[in-house]
Amino acid sequence: MLKRMEELFGVDLGTCNTLIYQQRKGIVLQEPSVVAIQTDTGEIKAFGQEAYEMIGRTPANVEVVYPLKDGVIANFDMTLAMLKYFIGKIKSGFNWFRSFHVLISVPCGITNVQKRAVEEMIVHKGARRSITVEEPLAAAMGAGLPVAEPIGSMVLDIGGGTSQVAIISLGGIVVSESIRRGGMSIDQDIIEYVKRTHNMIIGERTAEDIKKNVAAVMKPVKNVEMNIRGRDLMEGLPRSITISSDEIYEILDDFMQSLVECIRLTMEKCPPELAGDVMEQGILLCGGGSLLVGLDKRLQQELGVPVHLAEHPMACIALGTGKMLNFNGAIIERSTTIEIPEDRESVQ
Ligand SMILES: Nc1ncnc2c1ncn2[C@@H]1O[C@H](COP(=O)(O)OP(=O)(O)OP(=O)(O)O)[C@@H](O)[C@H]1O
Ligand SMILES: [Mg+2]
Incomplete structure (x- = not known):
């Protein structure tokens, strides 16, 4: 019998954009996390980029919705349909997630129940295994920060629905804060x-x-x-x-104040040694919102800490999940995993 080929995917499921990383291939998909639905019949008209183009231009019976809100899944059915469409796009004719292992990023600070719901959602669709990883950790990996070292690295991810600040050391998040603004x-x-x-x-x-x-x-x-x-x-x-x-x-002043406040709060909760590292190493900026003109300089001025923009701000998390797929060290080992039996047949 032929041994089934297993494929590894990293998914950054964001409020605005979804990115999929495929092992050995790199980023294979980057599309808006948007769905267009016909309101009277419930029929889905379009996903991703095609649905995004419709925003503000739909007839009365078509609505364009974001299945995620503030970084978390607000509508599971719609999120699943959207993910299925994205995977179908990169693997046409493929039996959905059949032999896939999926590493999916989630905002930090969500509960274990919420993490499990995301993992189960992916497994329910037939993936062999699903693991969640916190977004700032994946972003730090993607940007090449020394996450596994005993050195404090600070990441600020400004997405569409949330802004998250985290200090990472020894492969884990030490402190984090987030605001529902992006x-x-x-x-x-x-x-x-x-x-x-x-x-x-x-x-x-x-x-x-x-x-x-x-x-x-x-x-x-x-x-x-x-x-x-x-x-x-x-x-x-x-x-x-x-x-x-x-x-x-x-x-933009009001948003800037909330952001600075969120960073200050994270610094206050952080052990002094790590705060010292951050003062020295600075803050890594990522997420689409970090492309706001002058953001790095403004934060540097307000906080007195060096601020660096990531090389690929919108792809950091997906790139980080990609690195983790190849990494058999502490981070993957510590994540929760869900395994399903070999003979599972229920692929919807
Ligand atoms: N050049 C730019 N200047 C300012 N903002 C930008 C720029 N390019 C993209 N953005 C904004 O970045 C946001 C999307 O960023 P990103 O894709 O990182 O979010 P996300 O990961 O989908 O959301 P979240 O992490 O909150 O779930 C959008 O609000 C978009 O308007
Ligand atoms: Mg994001």
């Missing part, structure tokens, strides 16, 4: 601001474009401007205005 909450702050000061309603995609193109958290050297379109609040008609980095700068 890139998506900045988009909402921008929508609110444009409504309040320009009497104009803009969509999520426009707000995200403003954030990516004109937002800066350090007083910009050069004021960048952008033309945006929306609907006039009073007249209900389409209108366009120019928005500048100078005005967006003010809006």
Whole structure:
């Protein structure tokens, strides 16, 4: 009998984006964690990038939803359907997760029950084995920090739905803190601001474009401007205005304060030796939100600690899961694992 080929996958299931790492191949998928559903029939119209393109452009009976909220799964059925679609995309005609081992990242601070629910969800779909790993730990591995050493490394991951701070030493998370604010909450702050000061309603995609193109958290050297379109609040008609980095700068202050507070809290809870390491080694920034213009400089200025942006900020976690798949050391050993019997046939 042929020995069944086993495949190892690392999954970064984020509020905004899902990345899949396949052993020996690298990152094989990066798509928005979005699903478009027909509200009257419940039928799924699109997943991933295709569904993301529909945001703000759907007819009344189609809704685009994020199955994850604040970094955790809010809708299990939809998350499963989405994961199944993603896996199908990289392995067309393949029997779903049949002989897969999956290492999936989860936010730090979630309960063991929540971790187990994620692991069981993957195993339920037929994966041979599923292991969860905390996101900051995977991010630190992905960025090449000395996680296994007795040295404190601090990671700040600013995702779409959450921002997490963690200090890692000897292969584990020593202290961590998180806030339910990330890139998506900045988009909402921008929508609110444009409504309040320009009497104009803009969509999520426009707000995200403003954030990516004109937002800066350090007083910009050069004021960048952008033309945006929306609907006039009073007249209900389409209108366009120019928005500048100078005005967006003010809006980001509240988010910056929450972030600095979260880092301070983590430092306060951390053993003094490790805090000393962080003062020396600095903080590693990752996640899509870390691409905000001037974020590293602003944090460095407010905290007096060196701040470095990861080389691949949005791929760090997936790359880290990839490294862990090849790593038979302490981290994998300590993770919870779920094994299912060889003869299991129920693959849905
Ligand atoms: N150049 C950029 N400038 C500012 N923000 C950006 C940039 N590029 C992406 N982002 C933001 O990064 C966020 C997505 O980051 P990421 O993919 O790390 O989140 P996630 O892992 O899906 O979410 P979470 O970790 O909270 O579950 C989005 O809010 C997106 O708008
Ligand atoms: Mg993330």
